[in-house]
Amino acid sequence: xxxxxxxxxxxxxxxxxxxxxxxxxxxxxxxxxxxxxxxxxxxxxxxxxxxxxxxxxxxxxxxxxxxxxxxxxxxxxxxxxxxxxxxxxxxxxxxxxxxxxxxxxxxxxxxxxxxxxxxxxxxxxxxxxxxxxxxxxxxxxxxxxxxxxxxxxxxxxxxxxxxxxxxxxxxxxxxxxxxxxxxxxxxxxxxxxxxxxxxxxxxxxxxxxxxxxxxxxxxxxxxxxxxxxxxxxxxxxxxxxxxxxxxxxxxxxxxxxxxxxxxxxxxxxxxxxxxxxxxxxxxxxxxxxxxxxxxxxxxxxxxxxxxxxxxxxxxxx
Amino acid sequence: xxxxxxxxxxxxxxxxxxxxxxxxxxxxxxxxxxxxxxxxxxxxxxxxxxxxxxxxxxxxxxxxxxxxxxxxxxxxxxxxxxxxxxxxxxxxxxxxxxxxxxxxxxxxxxxxxxxxxxxxxxxxxxxxxxxxxxxxxxxxxxxxxxxxxxxxxxxxxxxxxxxxxxxxxxxxxxxxxxxxxxxxxxxxxxxxxxxxxxxxxxxxxxxxxxxxxxxxxxxxxxxxxxxxxxxxxxxxxxxxxxxxxxxxxxxxxxxxxxxxxxxxxxxxxxxxxxxxxxxxxxxxxxxxxxxxxxxxxxxxxxxxxxxxxxxx
Numbered sequence: 001x002x003x004x005x006x007x008x009x010x011x012x013x014x015x016x017x018x019x020x021x022x023x024x025x026x027x028x029x030x031x032x033x034x035x036x037x038x039x040x041x042x043x044x045x046x047x048x049x050x051x052x053x054x055x056x057x058x059x060x061x062x063x064x065x066x067x068x069x070x071x072x073x074x075x076x077x078x079x080x081x082x083x084x085x086x087x088x089x090x091x092x093x094x095x096x097x098x099x100x101x102x103x104x105x106x107x108x109x110x111x112x113x114x115x116x117x118x119x120x121x122x123x124x125x126x127x128x129x130x131x132x133x134x135x136x137x138x139x140x141x142x143x144x145x146x147x148x149x150x151x152x153x154x155x156x157x158x159x160x161x162x163x164x165x166x167x168x169x170x171x172x173x174x175x176x177x178x179x180x181x182x183x184x185x186x187x188x189x190x191x192x193x194x195x196x197x198x199x200x201x202x203x204x205x206x207x208x209x210x211x212x213x214x215x216x217x218x219x220x221x222x223x224x225x226x227x228x229x230x231x232x233x234x235x236x237x238x239x240x241x242x243x244x245x246x247x248x249x250x251x252x253x254x255x256x257x258x259x260x261x262x263x264x265x266x267x268x269x270x271x272x273x274x275x276x277x278x279x280x281x282x283x284x285x286x287x288x289x290x291x292x293x294x295x296x297x298x299x300x301x302x303x304x305x306x307x308x309x310x311x312x313x314x315x316x317x
Numbered sequence: 318x319x320x321x322x323x324x325x326x327x328x329x330x331x332x333x334x335x336x337x338x339x340x341x342x343x344x345x346x347x348x349x350x351x352x353x354x355x356x357x358x359x360x361x362x363x364x365x366x367x368x369x370x371x372x373x374x375x376x377x378x379x380x381x382x383x384x385x386x387x388x389x390x391x392x393x394x395x396x397x398x399x400x401x402x403x404x405x406x407x408x409x410x411x412x413x414x415x416x417x418x419x420x421x422x423x424x425x426x427x428x429x430x431x432x433x434x435x436x437x438x439x440x441x442x443x444x445x446x447x448x449x450x451x452x453x454x455x456x457x458x459x460x461x462x463x464x465x466x467x468x469x470x471x472x473x474x475x476x477x478x479x480x481x482x483x484x485x486x487x488x489x490x491x492x493x494x495x496x497x498x499x500x501x502x503x504x505x506x507x508x509x510x511x512x513x514x515x516x517x518x519x520x521x522x523x524x525x526x527x528x529x530x531x532x533x534x535x536x537x538x539x540x541x542x543x544x545x546x547x548x549x550x551x552x553x554x555x556x557x558x559x560x561x562x563x564x565x566x567x568x569x570x571x572x573x574x575x576x577x578x579x580x581x582x583x584x585x586x587x588x589x590x591x592x593x594x595x596x597x598x599x600x601x602x603x604x605x606x607x608x609x610x611x612x613x614x615x616x617x618x619x620x621x622x623x624x625x626x627x628x629x
Contacts, residue, residue: 015512016433016435016436016513017436017437017438019512019513019514020429020430020433020436020438020513021430021438023426023427023429023430023513023514023517024426024427024430024431024438024442026422026423026426026427027423027424027426027427027482027487028427028442028445030423030478030481030482031445031446031449031482033467034459034463034478034479034481034482035448035449035453035454036449037462037466038453038454038455038458038459038462039452039453039454039458040454040458041454041455041457041458041459041461041462042454042455042458044455044457044458044461056465056466057461057462057465057466107353110346110350111350112331113331113336113337113338113343113346114331114336114338114343114346114347114350115331115332115333115336115338115343115347116347117331119347119350119351121615122354123350123351123353123354124615125611125612125615126354126357126358127353127354127357128611128615128618129357129358129361129607129608129611130357130361132538132542132607132611133361133542133604133607134542134543134544134562134603135544136544136562136565136566137542137562137565137600137603137604140364140565140596140597140600141360141361141363141364141600142360144360144363144364144367144380144597145360145363145380147379147380147593149379150375150376150379150380150593151379151380152363152379152380152381154379155378155379155380155381184357184360188357192618192619192622193622196619196622196623200623203331203335206335206337207335216337219337241451248545249544249545253544253566272455272456272457273456276456276457276460277549282457282461285455285456285457286455286457286458288455289454289455289456289457289458290455292455293452293453293455297451297452300451
């Protein structure tokens with residue numbers, strides 16, 4: 001290759017890189033505006049935010065607001081609601097992680113074996129439908145069952161001679177109700193993820209297992225589940241990483257923001273929203289967000305490295 | 318040759334012979350799953366039935382799957398109630414379509430660039446896209462930046478812009494571009510003097526239609542269901558911007574507006590069905606498009622899940 005040819009080639013790849021960069025640029029600008037600029041917001045958590053009207057956000061945050069050290073965090077963690085909020089967030093999330101893996105895997109394993117492809121397809125489609133409804137809609141669906149005067153549940157209760165229940169005033173039922181609602185909404189979608197993965201298993205493996213006399217459960221135990229392990233681990237790691245996050249809609253909109261249910265519906269995300277929008281307490285809200293992010297990140301890294309030690313292929317990073 | 322094809326097919330589909338279920342077992346399991354699917358569907362069916370129940374029936378037997386009488390009063394009332402509902406419907410459609418198109422315009426070219434192995438900035442950009450998945454500034458700061466730096470409060474842009482891109486969608490697109498579009502095809506086009514812009518629009522996009530549809534489906538459903546941005550960025554003086562979902566969040570206030578509109582339109586007191594009935598009709602109006610589109614979109618959803626599972 002002589003010199004000019006080489007030069008041309010470099011020029012050529014240079015132009016190619018430039019074109020590709022031009023194509024990437026719009027999305028990169030979006031990421032800067034809506035993901036990276038807001039990252040400066042972690043400073044809200046370490047400042048006592050005292051904005052002066054008429055000045056820009058950054059002047060207000062960096063110049064006009066004094067440093068608060070870890071004060072926001074210690075106030076936040078010492079507030080009397082916090083133990084309950086943390087307890088709710090963690091227990092709901094742990095239950096959702098476990099149920100969100102066990103139930104869909106169970107369904108997928110048993111659905112795969114149905115003979116009729118058509119029936120399988122229809123069942124999947126019906127079961128994934130709730131996933132695409134918003135929490136607002138889900139809230140109304142639940143309301144049709146639980147409304148005090150006309151609701152289906154109270155109608156049944158009175159028909160059987162029992163007293164009607166004020167559902168939206170009775171916290172004791174709501175842990176169960178929220179768990180059922182979450183399982184109803186998300187199981188179908190997760191089931192399809194596992195179904196897709198099961199379809200990619202070579203069926204001849206099963207056939208030879210049958211020849212060796214393996215029962216159905218043995219085939220599930222030794223062929224299907226090991227094949228699903230990487231998918232399950234990926235989902236598990238990601239869910240652990242968002243263990244302090246919760247579905248705002250489920251805990252705010254589905255109980256219709258009922259004050260008497262707060263003890264069982266208040267999670268960290270609901271707190272972050274209320275601190276921001278109803279009390280305008282920016283610093284507390286930001287401190288809570290920061291905790292969510294940093295705790296989630298650390299847990300994700302720890303879980304990932306544990307899983308990598310056990311089985312390298314199943315780890316996320 | 319034919320035999321090979323047969324065995325390849327039997328790998329994909331379960332035949333009565335290869336299934337673990339015997340004939341009776343299959344019938345039992347099918348019945349079980351049909352029952353389960355029915356239970357999952359029950360709440361949606363209930364709301365549809367409520368929306369066409371007569372007021373008298375609701376007073377008598379409450380919300381029931383077997384109402385005593387039917388009536389379309391609540392529907393008639395809503396469609397007569399003037400511009401408010403129509404406006405919010407149009408808002409929802411507009412936000413969905415605009416968000417989807419803009420999102421694709423940003424994500425597809427980037428995904429194409431990332432699918433090119435010789436692209437110099439491929440690795441740094443991948444890292445740049447991964448970081449926001451692990452770490453975000455949180456609600457307060459994105460709220461403050463969106464309202465005070467970009468001044469998005471009470472605009473359509475507040476409902477559209479923050480949801481345009483997602484690293485996960487970009488990965489799906491890139492995986493598909495990488496695995497299904499032969500590198501030799503792109504090289505041949507380059508030898509013919511095509512630049513990347515031409516290759517992308519003339520060759521890649523037409524081949525990649527299925528995966529572009531997949532991402533569209535996810536985005537369309539996401540924008541159609543979105544209500545949280547409205548809760549954050551729209552205040553009660555801007556009801557003309559409300560999408561359907563947010564009208565439902567704000568229903569108590571909205572019912573008043575509806576009644577005022579209806580009275581204004583007809584110039585007198587009109588029949589008003591119970592507020593709850595009107596809500597149920599609106600819930601049906603929101604659910605119906607999803608139910609109608611899902612069967613058509615379903616195969617694209619599955620493409621997405623299969624392609625999305627490929628790891629780097």
